[in-house]
Structures are given as C-alpha cells and as structure tokens.
Amino acid sequence: MKIIVPMAGIGSRLRPHTLTTPKPLTVIAGKSIVQRLVENIASVVDQPIDEIAFVIGPTSKGFPxxxxxxxxxxxxxxxxxxxxYTQEEALGTAHAIYCAKNSLSGPCIVAYADTLFKADFTLDVNADGAIWVKQVEDPSAFGVVNLKDGFIADFIEKPKxxxxxxxIIGIYYFKDGDKLLNEIKYLIDNDLRENGEYQITNVLESLKQQxxxxxxxxxxxxxxxxxxDPxxxxxxxxxxxxxxDGNNLVSSDVILENSTIIEPCFIGKNVVLKNTTIGPYVSLGKNSIVENSTIVNSLIQNNVQISNANLENSMIGxxxxxxxxxxxxxxxxxTEII
Structure with missing residues (x-):
C-alpha cells in the first residue's frame, strides 16, 4: 500500500504560524499534523505501508x-x-496528485494534509475504491456523497x-493507482479544468462511469x-x-516549582514550570519555560518563554x-511580546 499526501498549499488561513512552518508540519500534542494523518491511515488500512509520497510547494511559497x-x-x-515531489504551480487537487506520478501504482490512499480524523473501521482493500466521509449538520458547505445499496452513487459539490x-473529508482509497494516474493524465492532456483547475471530483466521476x-x-x-481556533x-x-487511550503525554523530566498540571496535557522534554497552572487541554513544546501563569486550552510550540500570562484558546509559535x-x-x- 502507498500513501500519497498532497500538501502544497501555503496555509494562509493559519498565518502567522505558516509563514515559517508549513501547515501540515504544525505540531499538535507532540506530533505534526501530517505525521498523525499517515499514522491514522496506517491503523485503518491495517497492512504494511510500502511508500509515502509527499507533494509540497516550492521554497518560494514558504516551504523551508x-x-x-x-x-x-x-x-x-x-x-x-x-x-x-514539488508542485510548482497550484493547478488543483488532481494536478497535485499527478505531481507524484512516479509513485502512483498499485493500491494507494490519497490524503490531503489539512485535516485529521478518528475512525474505528477497517478498510476493505478488495473494493475498487473508498472515500472517507463524515456526517455533518450543514452539508451545503462541503462536497458530499449519495449512497445506494452501500455504494457511492453520486458526488455533489456544495449542494444548495x-x-x-x-x-467528503479529503481521504481516498484507490485499488488501482495506475488507473487513477491515467484518468488524471487524460484530464491534463485534454485541459479539462473546472474553475481553472484539475479537480479530483472529475476523476472520481469518470472512474465511477467506467x-x-x-x-x-x-x-x-x-x-x-x-x-x-479550529x-x-x-x-x-x-x-x-x-x-x-491511556497515553501519558507529560515528559518525566518536567521541572515543577509550585506548579500544577491538569490533564490532559502534552508537556515536552526539558520544560520548566514555576508558579504556574497548565491545563487542561494544553500542548507545551520542549525546552520551554513558563512562570507566574495560568494556561488552558492552548497550543504552544518549542523553546517558548511565557511569564505573567493568563492564556486561553491561544496558539504560540x-x-x-x-x-x-x-x-x-x-x-x-x-515573536517577542514583552
């Protein structure tokens, strides 16, 4: 099994954090988004992963x-x-997959790296394909699927x-990666665009019709x-x-001086807490120092110094x-605010 991860978007909605770190490499509870994504997929597939192909953007678009x-x-x-692989120009979801054409063969999963999921189903690798979906309250904001006899009958983009x-959450399984590649190549060779881009939904519809x-x-x-905020x-x-799941995410070498950790929290290595209450729902990266502060429901990266703060719903690089x-x-x- 192969995993193809298109992640060439610049993540403008998550700035300023994505000015220096690509969004999929943003760390959440000690692991990057893209690492958690491929680990979750591996657990659902429940078979060896032979190759993981990543499609990134050029350094000129902010990729270090x-x-x-x-x-x-x-x-x-x-x-x-x-x-x-590098997608030099943003030409759509199908084009991003095509950039990894040298890795598209055999069974593969395509997962766009801007979302995470939790699932307990096991993928049926004998199916022609699968599309990860989630029931939502307002489907008008998403691409959705319609089912018939347990199979996907239609793909509808943002139905009124x-x-x-x-x-559709942006994760797909294809039993035949070569056939997927051929369909995308057909789109590109014939310049079949939608809103100026080559879209994966057109590929899915073509495969379904076949x-x-x-x-x-x-x-x-x-x-x-x-x-x-999300x-x-x-x-x-x-x-x-x-x-x-019973996992302890607090490093054993955390130094506590008149401080309290209210779990669940992730606390990285070599962290010092002085006169501070951390948690619940805080991720605090390694080599950080927090003094005279209270922090809840926040995401804080590595090598950070915080003092005299009362933080909630915050994100610090x-x-x-x-x-x-x-x-x-x-x-x-x-960034320094002192």
Missing part, C-alpha cells in the same frame, strides 16, 4: 529547505520508503438543496486544522483521545517570548 528531510523521517519511522449529509464501485469509509471525528480545538480533541495579560493570542515563530 528542511521540509523534505522532515517528511522523509516521518516515512522512515513508519517503515516506509519516503518520496517528496439537501441531498446527503455525508461530507464501472468502479466506491464504498464509504465513515469516521467518528473529523478535525480541521485550517484556522487558529486548530486549537483539534489539539483539545487529540489530547482527549490520547487520554481515553516556536522560539517566541510572551509577557503580558492578553487572554487569547496567536503569535508566530520568533
């Missing part, structure tokens, strides 16, 4: 030079070959009238990492899931320094 190195390490830790409440049968893969939780909320949900009385903030890497 060390992005490839970090992604190859993620693949290595899952025992898979790692490949990294109610047709289905099963939203007889491919897609089944739904229903997830229990679908977590957005697009903007600051990302902080995703951190909260991930910490809750980790607690339910790497190497930041903060000394203040604001309650809800979002500051990026190397």
């Amino acid at each position: 030079l060390n992005t490839k190195e970090k992604l190859l390490e993620i693949a290595k830790n899952l025992g898979a070959k790692g490949s990294v 009238d109610f047709i289905s409440d099963l939203a 007889g491919a049968k897609f089944i739904p893969g229903k997830v229990d939780a679908w977590m957005d990492c697009g903007k600051k 990302t902080v909320d995703t951190n909260k949900q991930i910490l809750s899931f980790e607690q339910e 790497n190497h930041a320094k903060y000394n203040g009385k604001f309650t809800s903030i979002s500051i990026g890497d190397y």
Whole structure:
C-alpha cells in the first residue's frame, strides 16, 4: 500500500504560524499534523505501508529547505520508503496528485494534509475504491456523497438543496493507482479544468462511469486544522483521545516549582514550570519555560518563554517570548511580546 499526501498549499488561513512552518508540519500534542494523518491511515488500512509520497510547494511559497528531510523521517519511522515531489504551480487537487506520478501504482490512499480524523473501521482493500466521509449538520458547505445499496452513487459539490449529509473529508482509497494516474493524465492532456483547475471530483466521476464501485469509509471525528481556533480545538480533541487511550503525554523530566498540571496535557522534554497552572487541554513544546501563569486550552510550540500570562484558546509559535495579560493570542515563530 502507498500513501500519497498532497500538501502544497501555503496555509494562509493559519498565518502567522505558516509563514515559517508549513501547515501540515504544525505540531499538535507532540506530533505534526501530517505525521498523525499517515499514522491514522496506517491503523485503518491495517497492512504494511510500502511508500509515502509527499507533494509540497516550492521554497518560494514558504516551504523551508528542511521540509523534505522532515517528511522523509516521518516515512522512515513508519517503515516506509519516503518520496517528496514539488508542485510548482497550484493547478488543483488532481494536478497535485499527478505531481507524484512516479509513485502512483498499485493500491494507494490519497490524503490531503489539512485535516485529521478518528475512525474505528477497517478498510476493505478488495473494493475498487473508498472515500472517507463524515456526517455533518450543514452539508451545503462541503462536497458530499449519495449512497445506494452501500455504494457511492453520486458526488455533489456544495449542494444548495439537501441531498446527503455525508461530507467528503479529503481521504481516498484507490485499488488501482495506475488507473487513477491515467484518468488524471487524460484530464491534463485534454485541459479539462473546472474553475481553472484539475479537480479530483472529475476523476472520481469518470472512474465511477467506467464501472468502479466506491464504498464509504465513515469516521467518528473529523478535525480541521485550517484556522487558529479550529486548530486549537483539534489539539483539545487529540489530547482527549490520547487520554481515553491511556497515553501519558507529560515528559518525566518536567521541572515543577509550585506548579500544577491538569490533564490532559502534552508537556515536552526539558520544560520548566514555576508558579504556574497548565491545563487542561494544553500542548507545551520542549525546552520551554513558563512562570507566574495560568494556561488552558492552548497550543504552544518549542523553546517558548511565557511569564505573567493568563492564556486561553491561544496558539504560540516556536522560539517566541510572551509577557503580558492578553487572554487569547496567536503569535508566530520568533515573536517577542514583552
């Protein structure tokens, strides 16, 4: 099994954090979004992952030079070959997959790296394909699928009238990666665009018309990492899931001086807490120092210094320094408010 991860978007909605770190490499509860994504997929597939191919944007679009190195390490830790491709120009969801054409063969999963999920189903690898879906209250804001006899009968983009409440979350399984590649190539060779881009939904419809049968893969939780508030909320949900699974995410070398940790929390290595209460639902990265503060429901990266703060629903980047009385903030890497 191969996993193809298009992640070339610049993540403008999550700025300033994505000015220095690509959104899929944003760390939540000790792991990057893209690492959690491929680990979750591996658990659902329940079979060896041979290769993970990542499609990133160019350095001119904000992707640091060390992005490839970090992604190859993620693949290595899952025992898979790692490949990294670059999408020089944003030409749509299908075009992003096509950039990884040298890795598109055999069974594969395509997962766009701007969302996380929690599921307990096992993928039927004998199906022609599968599309991960989640029941939503307002389907008009999403692409949705309509089911018939357990198979996906229609793909509808942002329906004005109610047709289905099963939203497509951006993760797909294809039994035949070569056939997927050929369909995308047909789109590109014939310049068949929708709103100026080559779209995966057109590929899905073409495959369906040729007889491919897609089944739904229903997830229990679908977590957005697009903007600051949803990302902080995703951190909260991930910490809750980790607690339910009995995982301890507090490093054993945390130094507590007149301080309290209210779990669930992720606390990285070499953290010092002085006269501080942390939690619940806080992720605090390694090598950080927090003094005279109270922090709840917040996502804080590595090497951060915080003092005299009362924070809630906040997001702080790497190497930041903060000394203040604001309650809800979002500051990026190397920012100082003192």
